[in-house]
Amino acid sequence: MTSPLFCSTELAARIERAEVDLISAVSRASVARSGVAGFVTPLAGGAASFAGADSPYTKVVGLGFDGIPELDAVEEAYAAHGAPVSVELAHLADPDLAALLSDRGYRLEGFENVLGLDLSRPSDAVAPDGIEVRTSGDDEFEEWLAVVVDASVHPDTQGVPWHDDFPATAIEQAQRDSAAAGLTRYAAFRKGELAGGAEFRIVDGIAQLAGAGTAPAHRRHGVQSAMLAARLADARAAGCDIAVIVTQPGSKSQQNAQRRGFDLLYTRATLVRQP
Template sequence: MTGSPLFCGTDLAGRIEAAEAALIVAATEAALTRGAWGTALPIAGGFACAAEAGSPMNKVVGLGFGGDIDPAVLDTVERTLAELGVPVQVELSNLADPAVAELLTRRGYRLVGFENVLGQALPSAAASATGPGVEIRRAGPADIDTWIDAVVEGFTHPDEVGVVSHEEFPREVIAKAERDFEKAGAVAYLAYCDGAVAGGAGMRITDGVAQLTGAATVPKARRRGVQSALLATRLGDAVSAGCDLAVVTTAPGSTSQKNVQRRGFQLLYTRAVLVKEPV
């Protein structure tokens, strides 16, 4: 049983996008500490980030909720990322200022995909149960390598459900990114089935928003309730930490989206992914 429907207007979307920007900036700065580029440029309330070649942190986040974009600032962003050989990838909420999309399309950005943002008000009335044989533990410092291995194994063997992603990352890039997310403050969770590692996930809290990140199940442990258990444990911890909102980003029509909607999450908005290749 879930609570009343969660309405997402521009204020709530702006809060979620600010939390997303904080996460990506923190992970980009974590990449800097290990010798990567670690560039984060402020732009119109959001940030243009670039961690290293091929990184999932190479994106512009949070646009459309912090005032107009200065074309000169966008020029600087495009020039800086072009010098690094990185496309400018903007993830733009459909609740953002429409003028942003108009500006980007006039400058040659092309639409390459979408992602869905789902949310749930906390505390939730949904039951917090795990399936038989499934155990969830917080990963300590000694467990981080095991956690990364589990998440990478799950991500590199995706379920062929829903819209095909516009991007794909090799194992070593995912491993570095997950380590950066953990250094950026994401709590790591490990799932076990009958004592064997079955998957992993993360959660980072920003201003009362629990961002559920990086959930993946190793192929041999799928269809055993691992994702439901990881979700239930993180939601319980988010409530204990005083969060009033949990959010998750999924590919449209994916198994991940189906799993979180079964747990009471609702589709709040969609992000369009717009890209401009370096010249």
């Protein structure tokens, strides 16, 4: 029996640095597109990002692994936009930071799970019959985007719902920004129809599996599993040593990932301070 992947604080710090890199890159692309007076501010090993009031990339990430941050200036920067400060904090981060945030009036509003797969282990992941997955080019971007946005605004109801509930327009713009930031897109086809889309990014040997969505009419037919298998194969081919996926607790996405051998590494708490 294979032992579960153990997540040390060092591994968690590495994954959180990759998350900082991802959010920073996409946030900068968002600001360049929209012209919003946004910012990406380094903060004690993490980053504070503002890409617009309705952007999924407006948040603070990666804290708790490189000292305790000075928060006054960051809180003032968000307040200048009339925006709350939303901090995603890994439970393996410095516990003194959680206490500090509580003392400053931050309120716990949600959780998300970070799962990882040791890519040195042999894989038996294969795409289910009848589903084709390939990388998706610019020529079909609008069609790909429509499927992913539709999947996002009609989320699977299994498990704990996402803390954030973004409108379709915000999700669409966020996907355009992730494309501009260079994330690789994948498209899944079932019975000749574009049934799902997903994203993929590599940083520091970590394969970040992001943005996966299946059109409601094609759910429960293995589309997610097929997109996962394709991205894992590419991650191994690229020499990555670990793949990471973020899900909601108890969700179908978490169930699919664990069936494919992913282990639950740690949980991020979302703590919010209103302006």
